[in-house]
Amino acid sequence: MPPRATISSYAVLALLDLKPWTGYELTHQAQRSLRYAWPKSERLLYSEPKKLVELGYATTHIEETGSRSRNVYEITDKGREALSEWTRTRTQPPHMEIEALLRLLFADHGTIEDLRGTLDDLETDIGEHHEAIVELMGSYLDGGHPFPERTHLSVLFATFQIEMFKSIERWIEFARDEIEQWPTTKDVGMAERTEMLTRRLAHDESPLDD
Amino acid sequence: MPPRATISSYAVLALLDLKPWTGYELTHQAQRSLRYAWPKSERLLYSEPKKLVELGYATTHIEETGSRSRNVYEITDKGREALSEWTRTRTQPPHMEIEALLRLLFADHGTIEDLRGTLDDLETDIGEHHEAIVELMGSYLDGGHPFPERTHLSVLFATFQIEMFKSIERWIEFARDEIEQWPTTKDVGMAERTEMLTRRLAHDESPLDD
């Protein structure tokens, strides 16, 4: 029985459609370019091209370039067909795991200090990604996109990232102000401020812009 | 060798610290209350309490209530200690999987119509969660929080969700306008509009509010 194509298979297949790659190149290019859209481990990315060959979506051949032989993968017509079928299926719902939010939800097991630390951690993690994307955009301006004809897609994708990061950073500031008002993490319950907040949220108003 | 406690273990343990639960209750309560913070499958949530017992973080005893016997789990002192140790460790960086964004990144394999469909799917998925949270806030106003003394935590958590959902919905509108300008999904590259966008992003300006 052949393996089943997963979303990760299509992600790698889409890269293969741009040009042929060696296994190593493909894996590392995938880590770079999919990191924000579909983050997968190096380990998985190494096994995907093999699966694609088994599925008939790619071929592999040894290329002798100089001293070292390299295993080169190339997409097949069947692979291109599978790709365009994929674009017409229903997408999976988004899946987000943010441990910092889990900690917030159970922050009454620790101190206000612990919770502030959690918010700092989140800020650091988001900040790193935020900076990286801004720098990437700078490099695009200098003509640094590896597939210039696809710049519009990367940039529209980047607007999503930047918007997310900015929202999260704004929320972190808001959350810091909010917990400053709490005597401890425990037993604040439905105090005045929280009730006002709840009321705004129940009317689907943004509590951050006032 | 005892199993290792994962973040999911602590998530379930934190629920156990609120009150004793039966396995079924615990699993289903966890699905409800962790859905947005730490989404895990029913299957996993069923096996976590057993792991907690093995780790000495919880005890289990059979309770004969009426016709049916129920397996009741309770947290131990060792479990409470493990919980408070967890709150002092570094959080995992956020992990987000949004297939719709992956599709966007490779939208040149399909038509503009396909891409619009992808944005519609994303809007539907986000909209469902968005609505559910707004309704939940309404129920909190009516005194519907199962642990009233913890309302401040749930509500601060909810502000994060609502902010995220609103940002994503705003971005979807923006993206729709943007792709309306494209003749096809392919070869737009660094056109005028995209260059302006890239310039704004490279200066870390929000491209959505103008």
Next chain:
DNA sequence: TACCCTATACTGCAGCCTGCAGTAAAGTCA
């Protein structure tokens, strides 16, 4: 009272995915 259907309360298993440890050849510097 026997029968059937639904809700409650789980378990086993295949298979995806991750992190880590390990391997081995090619390049690089002393």
Next chain:
DNA sequence: TGACTTTACTGCAGGCTGCAGTATAGGGTA
């Protein structure tokens, strides 16, 4: 020529998911 680093992977334990399957309790009906 030896030691170290970089390139280029593989194997494996174990976390996690979806799905199929099991078993009992309660409730309606013929």
